Amino acid sequence: MSSPEVVIKKNFPSRGNGLVVAKDIPAYSEILRKIPDVSVPDSDHRSQICANCFLFAADTGDRVQPGSVVKVFSCGKCRSTYYCSQDCQLQDWKAYHKRECKILASLAGQVPPSPVVLLMRILMMDGSKRDRFYNAMENLMSHIDDRGKMEDFATLVLMSKGAKEYSGTKLSLDAVVGLLCKVMTNSASIANPSYDTVGMMFDPVISLINHSCDPNAVLVFNKNVLLVRAVREIKEGEEILISYTDNTMPMPYRKEQLRTRYFFDCQCSACCPVPSGVKPDPRNDFACPECGTPFQPYPMKSHPSAQLYNDIYECSSCHYGFSNAHNVVANIEDKIARSGLADVSRIESDDMASGLVSKLKQLYKLKTIPIHRSPFIEVLANLIPYYIKQQDWSTALRLIGIEYFLQDEVRSWQPEFAPIRLAHIMRFVVILLYLITTGNCSKYLEHYSIDLRECLWGLVTELERSIPRTYGENSAFEIHVREKYKHEMLRQMGPVLARIHMSSTLEQLDWYKEMNKIKAYAIDFLDQP
């Protein structure tokens, strides 16, 4: 552990071991930093990122990895592992690759799934390192009994057989299955600042951190260095809690994911009844189909408002009566499924994209499902890169505006410096800079008379203020924004800067006036037929 004095392992009867802090940790500061013990690139991204430092090779509009304008080259032998420099190649060779290279070469490009490659790296560690590692893994949860009851257990056994055979380990198949179950329970995704998942990591210390849907800490990566950072003040003796799921989702979805992937029933503060007088959690809102007033259809049985569960629910504003809140939710979810929004992970044609846009508009007009929750979040997350790729800048800008103003801002349980919010702002910045440079899109924007340069200035300032709190000072992300975007922006915006005092804070600038015009541009789009 890099800072043994900062965190202490503690056993909690309800959730096993966890990590508590040994001193007060101020909000937005670093708790731990560590290069994870074992990490591998995602199978889909192997040829795009450096397997040692995780720099991303692509730097296109929709996928911006700050500090990433790098070229990667493949290992000359296996041809399936990529590096950004000879230094990185040498480091990875010594740490892991020399033992796996021949195996990957023999597979001629058919690289096994990342959990298998990660497990092989563990099984093929050198003697004493391996013993120490097995020791550290000893008490981690595997949930092997729960996994044994799952439909896909046969796949896990098959993956374990692969890892056993390729690595040549003398461990029994049962022991390898046990290790794979530990890897599945305790590994975490590696995400770059664009919030693309680019790899998978396993580290026996970091994996002690338990879950909350209302976390006090977040994991972020500065290249290949994992940072555990406080998203609010954590008092001495308090447990560090991160979110294992997309915690912008409503409670039932989160609970389902936690049950099926991590085998526990979440009882965190965000999953418990809201005491009266406390602002309800906006993640769980639906809206009255008559007047649009939000209501929460997911009370716990023990909650005083449990009558929502079985009884008639009356809208507090227009008094529209629902026969049964459960049915209302079921109907809405059925509507989502039938409207074709259920699976939006791959948008393959203009027809599919425009179909999704029109469903999105329909659902927006229904007002039953607020735009800051599922399925809008996934729909936008998939439509935006599609329109960027198609170079349809006006639609891309409008969708980005919807994400920035109608989703992120309402998702108020997320701190303003949440990594996903920064990824969205970054994308906004890239698009605005492109539009300013090329003049594209101006005919659409004329009517709104938006000063894109002022918007850009405000967004970059917002980014500059938030990155040090999220990723830390002098992180690769911060340096990239400062050196590339700020520099480029200053070049583009000379005349505007003459009007804007460099020292002004965001609050003093009236950039938000201009931003509100983009908001109107986005909302008009949703209102169009």
Ligand SMILES: C[S@@+](CC[C@H](N)C(=O)[O-])C[C@H]1O[C@@H](n2cnc3c(N)ncnc32)[C@H](O)[C@@H]1O
């Ligand atoms: C990555 S491990 C965390 C460390 C784990 N507590 C241990 O002792 O090894 C994930 C597992 O911890 C347990 N866990 C984590 N957060 C929890 C929570 N909020 N409530 C109950 N169990 C939790 C679950 O069993 C989950 O599968």
